[in-house]
Amino acid sequence: MQMLEVQDLNIEFHDHSMPETVVYDFSLSMAEGDIVGIVGESGSGKTMSALALCGLLSRHDMTRRGRILFQGKELLTCSRQDMRQLQGREISIIFQEPMTSLNPVKTIGWQVEEALRLHTRMTRKERYEKAIWALREAELPEPERVYGQYPHELSGGMRQRVMIAAAIVCQPRILIADEPTTALDVTIQDQIIRLLQKLNKEFGTAILFISHDLSLVRRLCHRVVVMQNGQIVEQGDTEKIFRNPTQDYTKRLIAAIPSCDKEKTEWNQIGTVVLKVEDLHASYEDAGNGIFRHGKEKEVLKGISFRLRQGEILGLVGESGCGKSTLAKSIVGLKRDYQGRIVGAEGRIRMVFQDPYSSLNPSRTIDWILEEPLKLSGVSKSERREKVREMLRRVGLETGIADRYPRQLSGGQRQRVCIALALMSEPAVLVADEPVSALDVTIQAQILKLLARLREEMGLAILFISHDLRVVYEICDRVLILQNGQIVEQGLPQTLYRHAAHAYTKQLLKASGVVEVNI
Amino acid sequence: MKKKLKFNACVGGILTGGMLLFILTGIFFLPYDPDAMNAELRFAGMSLAHPLGCDNYGRDILTRMLVGSRTTLLVALGTIVVGGGVGTLVGALTGYFGGWLDEVMMRVIDALFAFPSILLALVVVSLLGAGKYNVILALGIAFIPSFARVVRSQYLKLKEMDYVKNARIIGCGHFRIIFVHILPNTLSVLVPTLMIGFNNAVLAEAGMSYLGIGVQPPDASLGRMLSEAQTYLFAHPLQAISPGFAIVLLVLGFSLLADAMEEKGCRC
Numbered sequence: 001m002q003m004l005e006v007q008d009l010n011i012e013f014h015d016h017s018m019p020e021t022v023v024y025d026f027s028l029s030m031a032e033g034d035i036v037g038i039v040g041e042s043g044s045g046k047t048m049s050a051l052a053l054c055g056l057l058s059r060h061d062m063t064r065r066g067r068i069l070f071q072g073k074e075l076l077t078c079s080r081q082d083m084r085q086l087q088g089r090e091i092s093i094i095f096q097e098p099m100t101s102l103n104p105v106k107t108i109g110w111q112v113e114e115a116l117r118l119h120t121r122m123t124r125k126e127r128y129e130k131a132i133w134a135l136r137e138a139e140l141p142e143p144e145r146v147y148g149q150y151p152h153e154l155s156g157g158m159r160q161r162v163m164i165a166a167a168i169v170c171q172p173r174i175l176i177a178d179e180p181t182t183a184l185d186v187t188i189q190d191q192i193i194r195l196l197q198k199l200n201k202e203f204g205t206a207i208l209f210i211s212h213d214l215s216l217v218r219r220l221c222h223r224v225v226v227m228q229n230g231q232i233v234e235q236g237d238t239e240k241i242f243r244n245p246t247q248d249y250t251k252r253l254i255a256a257i258p259s260c261d262k263e264k265t266e267w268n269q270i271g272t273v274v275l276k277v278e279d280l281h282a283s284y285e286d287a288g289n290g291i292f293r294h295g296k297e298k299e300v301l302k303g304i305s306f307r308l309r310q311g312e313i314l315g316l317v318g319e320s321g322c323g324k325s326t327l328a329k330s331i332v333g334l335k336r337d338y339q340g341r342i343v344g345a346e347g348r349i350r351m352v353f354q355d356p357y358s359s360l361n362p363s364r365t366i367d368w369i370l371e372e373p374l375k376l377s378g379v380s381k382s383e384r385r386e387k388v389r390e391m392l393r394r395v396g397l398e399t400g401i402a403d404r405y406p407r408q409l410s411g412g413q414r415q416r417v418c419i420a421l422a423l424m425s426e427p428a429v430l431v432a433d434e435p436v437s438a439l440d441v442t443i444q445a446q447i448l449k450l451l452a453r454l455r456e457e458m459g460l461a462i463l464f465i466s467h468d469l470r471v472v473y474e475i476c477d478r479v480l481i482l483q484n485g486q487i488v489e490q491g492l493p494q495t496l497y498r499h500a501a502h503a504y505t506k507q508l509l510k511a512s513g514v515v516e517v518n519i
Numbered sequence: 520m521k522k523k524l525k526f527n528a529c530v531g532g533i534l535t536g537g538m539l540l541f542i543l544t545g546i547f548f549l550p551y552d553p554d555a556m557n558a559e560l561r562f563a564g565m566s567l568a569h570p571l572g573c574d575n576y577g578r579d580i581l582t583r584m585l586v587g588s589r590t591t592l593l594v595a596l597g598t599i600v601v602g603g604g605v606g607t608l609v610g611a612l613t614g615y616f617g618g619w620l621d622e623v624m625m626r627v628i629d630a631l632f633a634f635p636s637i638l639l640a641l642v643v644v645s646l647l648g649a650g651k652y653n654v655i656l657a658l659g660i661a662f663i664p665s666f667a668r669v670v671r672s673q674y675l676k677l678k679e680m681d682y683v684k685n686a687r688i689i690g691c692g693h694f695r696i697i698f699v700h701i702l703p704n705t706l707s708v709l710v711p712t713l714m715i716g717f718n719n720a721v722l723a724e725a726g727m728s729y730l731g732i733g734v735q736p737p738d739a740s741l742g743r744m745l746s747e748a749q750t751y752l753f754a755h756p757l758q759a760i761s762p763g764f765a766i767v768l769l770v771l772g773f774s775l776l777a778d779a780m781e782e783k784g785c786r787c
Contacts, residue, residue, distance in 0.1 A: 332688050333688065334684055347690070349688075350688060350689065351688050358681045358682065359680075359681035359682050360682055361682045361686075361700055361703075361704065364700075364703070372691070373689040376689065376690050418685075421685065422685075424689075
């Protein structure tokens, strides 16, 4: 018998006036030591299925049909007491956001030990030893020191390791990982994936890995389940599905993964220089406490120089904390206390932000938002209307959405509106700060296509900031690699990706699995 | 959850609507002169001529309630306009700009906050003298801190949003950002706060008039009427019950409405 059997699971919410089914007939079986991936875009029901498995869905608001058998035990109908016995001991879960999934006022040790306190009769000393063991297994440096620290003292990657330590401390049979690497940098992502593989090998822990990142799933999982709109579209061996997808949806998903194998046509550098950044230095003040005390200055940009030509898409790659966002802010004029020179395109630089949910004013309609730049330059009402309509068509939206509010649009539509807003005042330079990293792969591909088209049509120069090397390869003409506020390497993507010279570039390429490089 | 919400909105709406209708009636029609005394009718009980009876001077209680609740509503609304207006302005500016302005203003607000609002209003009234408009001013000042704090915290949060940054990039001035871009987004929090503030203002007016420093005789207000009735509470409870009941209905109705609004605000 399989360790975990899910048969025809249906989840239906009654929260709204109409009952809404989020998962239809979900079936899955897992044996010990299996790594199964669930992939799908947002809203496909992958997280809901996982939450149902570990008993985290409220029994009030919903009906669940079907069966979940864990080691022969019915999870949907068993008493809460029995469920609690399994949670944390046999079934553990790791969440996406390491910043919020740890309790900020408790020490790391206390949180790792919590499962032991609930499920075992260990003495204080035994618990301590077990916790240290788990922290060491999660490959945290100096587990004894980390044991006494608080979450805010650790980096994102370390917190995710702590989450893993807390999840494995009771040596569960199955570990559910809900987008565990989405919030992390590529090199950290790579380490976490390796860690999960190690745990799977060493203890035979089965892992249910939920992700929207297909390349990660391909690396880690033995089997894969593809979900769309709450239904399983396809499932089977990972390699088989990636090589020969049978369903249209799976084909579309796989085709949407940006790939670095394509040959790129070489871009000829003939446009005029529209933006020149020379020896840019910028620093941030740490938050000082008190009225008159000032924090320490921290230099985040250390002499950045580059040129951006008309019609060029320049990629800027780096991990969090490398100064990408500071650079973007300095260029668009949100940060003014920098040293060095930024010349060209004064007042004609616009920006597209990462999160399409926070970059549109939620209490205004789309046409109000889009008309705002024109209002400031005193364009008449009828002309404004006309221009908004034209711009909406240009970014591939229907003009009918003009009188809707941002919350009534999907993520992809919002990002199109954000691009439209940036283009309303006919800028020369567009700074796009991770414009596609919050979007699903198929939407991502559409937005990238849109940006490329707009560049052709309007001769726009785009500074494309991203941490995703594949996306950058797909769209950019030239790439800058940024590390600790310095440009360590630059060049055309096709040459840079194949013949990287700097160690950091090699490390990035390797971690994201783009190219196998020997360091 | 949803059912309870509808119930709140429904009952709150009916109570508030009823009270407003009552006050509206008083503007166009009064059965008697609210200040006319009649020694023969002292403590008269309920009758067809005087549905709620008469008070210790023989004035018709229903008439005085029609006038009194109008005064109370006026004072409460005035308080909200003064306190909410200044509070929102202070909160918006300090939250948005931060820096030394924020430090100085917030310390002043903290100092104001440290006094109970009634006590603070007492000080203002004793400086300016009693009377309807001075009570509005006094309560308004006392109510500034609570609004300023709520609005400031909203601005602190919202000014970091990308749409605000975007507004700056496309060239909006600070004041346009503060009032046109950010302010509408604070309404989901501001409106319930104003409604709760309104309730507190009704109670504060009643409290001040009761203490004798609010609305001055012979003007009627619900608190004033309670204060006058207190002396004869045991002998003639009817005189106290009517204005007391009116205060309860007014506050309860608004509270329920505020609850419903707040819930709704959380949802969207």
